[in-house]
Amino acid sequence: MRGRAAVLAKTNQLETWDVAISDPEPGGALVSVVLGGVCGSDVHILTGEAGEMPFPIILGHEGIGRIEKLGAGAGTDHAGAPVKVGDLVYWSPIALCRRCYSCTVLEETPCENTQFFEDASKPNWGSYADYAWLPGGMPFFRLPDHAQPEAVAALGCALPTALRGFDRCGPIRVDETVVVQGAGPVGLSAILIAAQAGAREVIVIDGSPTRLEAARKLGATELIGLDLAPDERRRRVYDRVGTRGPDVVVEAAGVLPAFPEGVDLSGNHGRYIILGLWGAIGTQPISPRDLTLKNLTIAGATFPKPKHYYQALNLAVRLQEKLPLAELVSHRFGIAQAAEALALTKSGGAIKAVIDPTIG
Numbered sequence: 001m002r003g004r005a006a007v008l009a010k011t012n013q014l015e016t017w018d019v020a021i022s023d024p025e026p027g028g029a030l031v032s033v034v035l036g037g038v039c040g041s042d043v044h045i046l047t048g049e050a051g052e053m054p055f056p057i058i059l060g061h062e063g064i065g066r067i068e069k070l071g072a073g074a075g076t077d078h079a080g081a082p083v084k085v086g087d088l089v090y091w092s093p094i095a096l097c098r099r100c101y102s103c104t105v106l107e108e109t110p111c112e113n114t115q116f117f118e119d120a121s122k123p124n125w126g127s128y129a130d131y132a133w134l135p136g137g138m139p140f141f142r143l144p145d146h147a148q149p150e151a152v153a154a155l156g157c158a159l160p161t162a163l164r165g166f167d168r169c170g171p172i173r174v175d176e177t178v179v180v181q182g183a184g185p186v187g188l189s190a191i192l193i194a195a196q197a198g199a200r201e202v203i204v205i206d207g208s209p210t211r212l213e214a215a216r217k218l219g220a221t222e223l224i225g226l227d228l229a230p231d232e233r234r235r236r237v238y239d240r241v242g243t244r245g246p247d248v249v250v251e252a253a254g255v256l257p258a259f260p261e262g263v264d265l266s267g268n269h270g271r272y273i274i275l276g277l278w279g280a281i282g283t284q285p286i287s288p289r290d291l292t293l294k295n296l297t298i299a300g301a302t303f304p305k306p307k308h309y310y311q312a313l314n315l316a317v318r319l320q321e322k323l324p325l326a327e328l329v330s331h332r333f334g335i336a337q338a339a340e341a342l343a344l345t346k347s348g349g350a351i352k353a354v355i356d357p358t359i360g
Contacts, residue, residue: 003130005058006338006355007120011048014059016336022123024071027136031065031089034149036127036355037156038062038333040184040254043346044279051281057117058126059338060355061093062156064149065132078139079310090152091132091140092160092309093125098137109303128338128355139306147317150326154352155192158185159312160304161275162193165250167308169273169299172248174198177241179265180220182253183211185352186275188218188328190250192319195219201241205233205253208348210330217324230261237265244268245294252276259284266296274300328352334360 001021009015024030042059044050067087077083096103097113110116118124123133134140143152172178178194180187183206194202195218204215207226216223224236238245245267251258254276263286266272277300291298316325331353333341337360341353
């Protein structure tokens with residue numbers, strides 16, 4: 001049995017390979033990919049901005065797939081729900097060792113021995129492919145029968161990432177004021193969570209009118225474009241929330257200049273949560289005195305835990321009729337068109353692009 005996969009052979013060299021498909025190991029599953037989400041992190045991986053990767057790798061860490069085969073002993077998903085061939089599942093793509101200090105004592109991800117990618121020639125869980133091979137111990141969760149796959153895929157790893165951020169750095173409380181830098185999938189996820197949590201103001205800053213409109217539909221109360229200068233953006237925020245400033249600022253822009261601006265936007269006794277700068281390696285100047293005077297907490301979060309994927313799945317399904325989540329999937333590409341999908345994502349022209357193996 002063989003299938004196609006979009007393989008990053010080296011930095012900026014993306015190829016379509018014909019790869020062997022293996023039977024699942026005990027506890028694992030073989031799934032046919034229904035949708036593979038295209039993430040901004042994939043762009044950073046492609047260009048080398050995220051550092052050296054263990055090439056060659058199959059791209060794609062967001063996936064929804066249909067179970068084709070189950071390994072011995074895999075009668076349920078990782079939340080205990082029964083599964084069978086034909087069920088749709090959504091998986092947490094981080095292979096943890098479960099035998100280290102981070103896994104066992106801290107109960108944190110990633111761990112000292114986390115494996116994010118497997119060699120493209122070996123059984124693989126990358127989702128830019130016809131099939132994904134989920135090893136035993138890699139958490140996957142069954143989609144309810146009424147779930148819309150697009151509603152879950154729309155916020156891919158972004159909704160788990162935002163849930164991880166608020167879990168680690170403190171939840172949004174009723175009547176708090178929130179600013180979100182960036183209205184890509186991570187920013188849209190933060191907006192959705194803040195609005196659902198009862199935030200009084202959810203202000204979003206982005207340069208794309210299309211993304212700003214999507215933010216409004218998910219609960220944003222004020223939209224600010226990047227055509228305004230940073231000092232004018234700050235004035236707009238403070239006019240809206242008051243002189244004390246916002247309670248929470250979420251960085252979801254993924255560009256380095258967002259960091260000092262976020263510190264400047266943050267209010268007294270506020271929190272600044274860094275979610276989008278995983279792939280943007282570099283430094284930016286800030287004034288440490290501002291952190292002291294504002295009594296500001298700055299925290300980062302990355303690599304969601306399996307529970308965050310489970311929570312994201314259930315939140316998306318619960319809201320899929322109330323909010324236009326499925327409509328956020330704005331572009332579909334075949335496996336052989338992965339380079340086009342990544343280019344569009346890099347340009348900001350897509351709200352959410354996905355790889356659909358039935359195309360091409």
